[in-house]
C-alpha cells in the first residue's frame with residue numbers, strides 16, 4: 001500500500017485557542033451591507049481623507065531611489081532617531097535604544113504580547129475595547145479578565161478601585177487603551193499614577209495602547225497648544241524608560257496612514273534584542289520605503305496633525321449636536337479618539353440593530369457588542385469625515401427610527 005492509499009484523516013482544524021477567537025462583528029455588519037447600493041460607512045476607524053501629499057511624496061521618492069530591500073529588524077536608524085525626537089518632545093527624553101519600528105499598531109500589540117505573556121498567564125484589560133487587544137493574548141494561550149468602564153452622567157468613567165483589585169499579584173499584563181476605542185474615554189494622569197504605582201508594586205507589565213494619543217480634545221478645547229499639551233496623558237510621562245511599561249503607537253491615526261501599516265513601540269532597552277528576534281519571526285521588518293515616509297510624517301507633520309485634531313473636534317461636535325436632536329438617543333462628547341459611542345432605541349441588541357440599519361437605510365455603524373459584552377446597548381460611529389456626510393447619516397438614522405415607530 002502506498003502512502004496515498006492511507007485513509008484521509010478527519011477535517012483539519014486550527015488549534016482550540018484560535019478557533020475560540022471571536023470573529024469581528026463589525027465585519028458581520030459590513031457583510032450584511034453587501035448588495036446594498038449606497039451605504040454610508042462610519043463603521044471602520046479611519047478618515048475618508050487620503051494620506052497627506054508630503055508623506056506620499058516621500059514614499060514615492062524613496063521607491064524611486066530604490067528603497068526596496070529588507071531593513072534592520074527594529075527599523076532604519078533615521079526613523080528610530082526621528083521617533084526618539086518626536087517622543088522626547090511629547091513625553092520627555094527617550095533615546096532610539098528604546099524605539100522599535102513595527103508593521104503598524106496591531107503588529108506592535110502582538111509583539112508586546114509575545115514579549116510578555118504565554119500560555120496560562122493572567123491578563124487584565126479595561127473594556128469596552130477594540131477587540132484585537134483582547135483577542136491577541138488569547139492566541140498565545142493567555143487568560144484575559146476584563147474590567148468594565150461605567151457609563152453615567154459624566155460619560156465613561158473608570159472605577160479605579162475595581163481595576164486595582166483586579167490587578168492581583170499573579171497578573172502578568174495590564175492592557176490599557178487611552179484615548180479609548182470605542183468609548184473615547186481618556187485615562188486621567190491621577191489614574192495613571194495610581195495604576196503605575198500598583199503595577200510597580202506587583203511587577204505587572206503595562207501595555208499602553210496610545211495610538212489615539214494625538215486625537216485628544218481637552219487642549220484643542222482651549223484653542224491653543226503648548227508643547228506639553230499636545231497629547232492625552234501618557235504612561236510615558238510618568239514611567240522611566242527602563243521599567244515594565246510598553247507603549248504601542250501607530251502612524252495610522254495622527255497622519256491618516258491606515259493602509260501603510262507602520263507603527264512603533266517604546267520599551268525598555270533591555271527588551272530590544274528579544275523584540276528584534278520577534279520582529280524577525282513575525283514580519284522581519286516594516287517596508288523600507290514606508291519607513292522613509294514615516295520620517296517625513298514625524299518630522300514635517302506636526303502642523304498637519306494639529307489641524308487634523310481641530311477638524312476632528314469640529315466633526316465630533318457637529319455629530320454630537322445632530323444626534324442630540326434625535327429622540328431616544330443619549331450621546332455625550334468624548335475627550336479623545338474619533339468615535340461617538342452612544343445609546344439609541346433598539347441598541348440593547350446592537351448587532352441586530354446595526355445589520356437592520358445597513359440593510360434598510362444604508363447606514364453603516366458598528367455594534368457596541370463588537371467591543372465586548374460591556375459595549376452592548378451602544379453603537380459606535382466614526383466621525384472622521386466631512387459634516388455633510390455626517391448629516392446624511394443622521395437623516396438615515398432618523399428615517400430608520402421613524403420606520404420602526406420610535407420617533
Ligand SMILES: Cc1ncc(COP(=O)(O)O)c(C=O)c1O
Pocket residue numbers: 045104105106107130177180181209211249250251252258262263
Ligand atoms: C485601539 C486601537 N489600537 C490599535 C489600533 C491599530 O491600528 P493600526 O494597526 O492601523 O496601527 C487600532 C485601530 O483601529 C485601535 O483602534
